[in-house]
Amino acid sequence: MNTRLLRHIGFWAAYLLLMGYLSGRYDMRFGVAYFSELLQLPAKIGATYLVFYWLETRPGESLLRLGLRILAVLCIAVLANRLLMYVYLHPAFYAEHYGMVFWHFDRILFTFIDVGTPVAAATAIKMSRFRQASRLREQQLVQEKLQSELKFLRAQTNPHFLFNTLNSTYALARREAPRTAEALMRLSKLLRFILYDCARPQIPLSDEAKVIHDLIELEKLRYGDRLQVTYEEQIDDPSQPIAPLLLLPFVENAFKHGASETRFGTHIAIRLSLENGRLHFEVCNDKEPDEAGAETEGLGLHNVQRQLELLYPGAYELKIEAGQKEFCVHLFISVDGGR
Structure with a gap:
């Protein structure tokens, strides 16, 4: 099992433990609270990973349109949780304590916050890791730029050394072998053209x-x-x-x-x-x-x-x-x- 999968499982396990504990404190029925949170978890997981991997910013898309798409996903997740509560969880565990109206504004708002919390938390963690990776990549690019500049400076030094050597050989050949001197001079011109002029x-x-x-x-x-x-x-x-x-x-x-x-x-x-x-x-x-x-x-x-x-x-x-x-x-x- 890879590290990334373990991190995701750990996040949802910690979220389930925390939300089950907070819900159970109202009536001290922790078993019911954890079971209820477990049944509502798939909708929250689905909404979170849709925002993660499917609803990423598309080229040329405005932030308003992206926000509307995320809002649509959250609304579907809220509706799924309300249906689960209305059809099964409330009749089974909470009917004797309070009644339930499906389109109750306050309860819908609470469910929206309940679904949106893990989405926001997971997104914040992902953005933090992305920013950290971007910072590391930026440092690597700076280092690579310095290395490229160093190689460029060295590449400039090598031709200068070559031309200085050719000039020294040319001076010697003028005294000893005039034809060799002429060949060296023309070779030096060719090398200068290839190394410098051809860069344009x-x-x-x-x-x-x-x-x-x-x-x-x-x-x-x-x-x-x-x-x-x-x-x-x-x-x-x-x-x-x-x-x-x-x-x-x-x-x-x-x-x-x-x-x-x-x-x-x-x-x-x-x-x-x-x-x-x-x-x-x-x-x-x-x-x-x-x-x-x-x-x-x-x-x-x-x-x-x-x-x-x-x-x-x-x-x-x-x-x-x-x-x-x-x-x-x-x-x-x-x-x-x-x-």
Whole structure:
């Protein structure tokens, strides 16, 4: 038996003992008083739990309407108790002492108070426990907020440490290996963009174009003469807002499956245009003939497709062309229609 059920049984047992004792003091017939209270208890229990679990405040409901519903439940419980008293308890135990009029105002008011007392007492206990739980939950939320703030501060510290380390390595590489220094510088720009600029909901299209250019130059340093990249850009409004990291994954996917998985020289063509709020982004790369569907199954492309669905619903078109020797992605976005 769980603790909650024991608490409820204990409450009603204590209520029965108290009310039976108070009723029996009038004529010292405690047996009759306890029996009478026991028979009236189901109506009181029913009214109490209806108020507890069925008559809770509904969304948008006024307190007046809630109060009327509670009053209706109490009236039904009072009527049930009056019928029990009129039909059975009074004829059996009290008829010789006093008469009974069913619609007697004073007796109805007394019965209403009698039924309403356990409802009020139980509700007060429940509200007290609810307030205590709410206070505990509030303390937990404050603690969680402090922990989140601490994690955020630590997350800010880690990138600073990383950039300081990259800057130190860059200074050393300038003296020892100029090409390594250039790679570190471009890598630092990419990391700064991903960690800081991408925290904003939108960035200028020119910023996304710059990071694409940095990635291209970084990959050129890696693959050397084996990689040829054609990049074309025609943007009529460089300040046009766009969701960050929306175009970069397509370029990264081209290098991953075009340059790194091709045994010979490879060519990647990238075209970015924006005209009158209509963006067109195209990425094509050479591929090995036996690379069946690998590029379309990457996690990066799936993530970008999901972002497009969330950020530009009904305002984008994504075409993927997977040929035998070439893989192309065409993305069209009405950037003015995004969220």
